[in-house]
Structures are given as C-alpha cells and as structure tokens.
Amino acid sequence: MKQKRNYLLLILRGCAMGAADVVPGVSGGTIAFITGIYEELINSIKNIDLQALKLLFSFRFADFWKKINGNFLISVVAGIAISIFSLARLMTWLLENHPIYIWSFFFGLIIASSVLVAKEIRQWNILTVIALAAGICAAYIITVMTPAETPDSWWFIILSGAIAICAMILPGISGAFILLLMGKYTYILGAVSNLNIGVLLLFIIGAAAGIISFSHLLSWLLKNYHNLTVSLLTGFMLGSLNKVWPWKETLQTYTDSHGVEKALLESNVSPRHFSELTQTNPLLGEAILMCLLGFALIYGIEMFARKMQKKS
DSSP, X not given: OOOOOOHHHHHHHHHHHHHHHHSTTOOHHHHHHHTTOHHHHHHXXXXXXXXXXXXXXXXXXXXXXXXXXXXXXXXXXXXXXXXXXXHHHHHHHXXXXXXXXXXXXXXXXXXXXXXXXXXXXXXXXXXXXXXXXXXXXXXXXXXXXXXXXXXXXXXHHHHHHHHHHHHHTSXXXXXXXXXXXXXXXXXXXXXXXXXXXXXXXXXXXXXXXXXXXXXXHHXXXXXXXXXXXXXXXXXXXXXXXXXXXXXXXXXXXXXXXXXXXXXXXXXXXXXXXXXHHHOSOOOHHHHHHHHHHHHHHHHHXXXXXXXXXXXX
C-alpha cells in the first residue's frame, strides 16, 4: 500500500524552486534535482499529452488527475507560484542594493548543487567527460551573450515564456537569465509585481506549451542516456558560475523602457580590481561567508530531503 505523501514538503520544495527561478543565473531545476523530485516532475509534466486531454474533455477528471500525477504537480506549482509572487520585489531590491551578498550566496549554492548532481552519475567514462565539458562550454557561452532589446508584442511574450520555462527546468540554466538575454526579465518581473494579467497570461500560455513539449525530450534522455544527460546538466551548472561571480566591471550600459540606465555588458574582475574601480569595499569576508552559507544551505536541503524520503 502506497503511503501518504507529505504535500506540505512538496509545496516547500516548490517555494525553493520559485525563489531560485526569480534570480538570473540560478535554476529552479537545480533545486528540484537536489531535493529528489526532478525526474518525477519531468515525467509528470510529460504525461500531460493528447490522451490526458481526451480524459479531461470526456469529463473523466479522476482518471485525468491520476494520469498527470495531479496532487504532486499542483503542490509543486503552488509552491513555485507562492515564491515568485512574494519574492519578485524582494529579489529586485536585493540585487540592486546588495549585489555582492546575493551573487556570493548563489555562487556557493551552485557549487554545492553541482557536486550533488554529479553524484547522480553512475559511471564516468570518456563520453560523460565530453558531455560535462560540452555543458560547461554551452552555459559559459550563454552567460557572456549580450542582452538584447526586443519587442513587447504578444507573440514574443509567448515565445519568451516557451524558451524560459525550458531553461527553468534544466539544472544550471536559469530561465530568468534567458529572459534577461531576450530583454524581457525586467518586463516580466514588472508584470508579476504589478499583476499585469494580460502579459502574464501570454507568458503562461507560452510556458505551458514549451514545458509540455520539452519534458518529453528530457524524460527520454534521462531514461535512455541517464549518465550523459546528468553529466551535461552538471556542466551547465558549472558553466553558469561565470554569471554569478560577485565582482564585475560594467563595460557597456543601456537605458531601459523606463529611462533607467542598466548594465548591458560586464566582465568579471578580482575583488581588489573591483575595489580600485569603484573605490568601495569589495566585502570579501562577507562574500566568502555568504558563499559558505549558500553551500551549507544546499547540503542542508539535501540532508533534510533524504530524511523525509526515508520516513515516507
């Protein structure tokens, strides 16, 4: 007999995913992976197919809900939504006012996540090493791409949702950062903060279409090429560290649609060089502390998840 699941814990895992997805450079997929729900999440989303829709439109709601693992999905999605809507303004404020603290924290978080995800690789060989290197290179290239100015048309909002959601469920590839590259991070975050229903609905439509189609490919890869896929995902995470390095020099700026000047092109610098450039304290000690805190948090989540899995 299947034991009753702890749906409150699933909601909390969803909250952690949502918090990560709000920040450019951090992936909610990473949190799903280390908390042990990643493959179930992918497979549950994959089950939203034509057969599931036939059950729904035939009013066989119980069969539809069972097929898509509805209790699991609704718990995780509810947690993600709670976190995104409650943290959008906070994250924006923290990134503007305390960037070194926040990026240092997520630097430690991603390092710890990479180590834990790499443990899922059951056998290392030349192919897994190549996949790891390919993932590192791909993520690094993405992080050094320059954000673009793009239209606010309905079709582009849908396209942004479809592409960003695929990144959000990949460990190491940040959906928020993809939105930043597409010139839509501030626009979508503003829509969340101001409850712009029209924009949010378009984004959700694109996200739903993107995640359902992409989950089939990802599920197939995890089932048939597990080690190679996890190696690639680990590489994505390691490559994304370039984006969350706390000390940066702004090389080029742009003015957004609200008249605010923002960084367009940045390069990583040492804490000492950062101090010389900005004539400010690089906060090296505090940054190391926040990095260690992020590292410890991920291991704490992983240990907690293991204990809960043993009880269930």
